[in-house]
Amino acid sequence: MNIDLEKIQVTHNPAENRFETWIEGELSKLDYMEDRDSILMMHVGVHPEHRGQGVAGKLTRVALEYARDKSLRVIPMCTYVRAYINRHPEYAELMKQQTGE
Template sequence: MKPTVNITHNPAENQFETTIDGHTGFISYQDNGDSIVYDHTIVPSELGGQGVGSALVKHALDYARSEGKKVVPQCSFVASYINKHEEYQDLVK
């Protein structure tokens, strides 16, 4: 069973993060005004295979859309997620 992933925005660290069973996964970004660069998605091995990375990316992409920002997917995990989910491809700068 996949855990419930509660994601919080940590603007001081420029990341969206979630902590499950004491392990924190996150996606970091650089806000460039009209665009947002997602540069790293980090999921500890203890949380691997549970959909945590995908949940983080989905949350981050939904945030970009809600803020009217284009996305620069520097992180290969983010780029792969966008390629697999047509509904986010319009966000790519």
């Protein structure tokens, strides 16, 4: 199945600490933990049938925009999120250096 990313709606589900999208009844999500000034992006999980079609990127972009809007520093615990930020330097200023702060 080819996914039209423009039609994919990512929603913020703070009760579950995740950004999520449902495609054909299957959940894909980005899990996070948030405190008053930072957000730890823990894991991006995309249903196997929907991998390789940009779903993880859209979840990550929406989560990073949320962090930017709330002036949160991003701590990318997930390797996908870290790689996404490296590929999209417009988000680099959001990344918090892990220096034991």
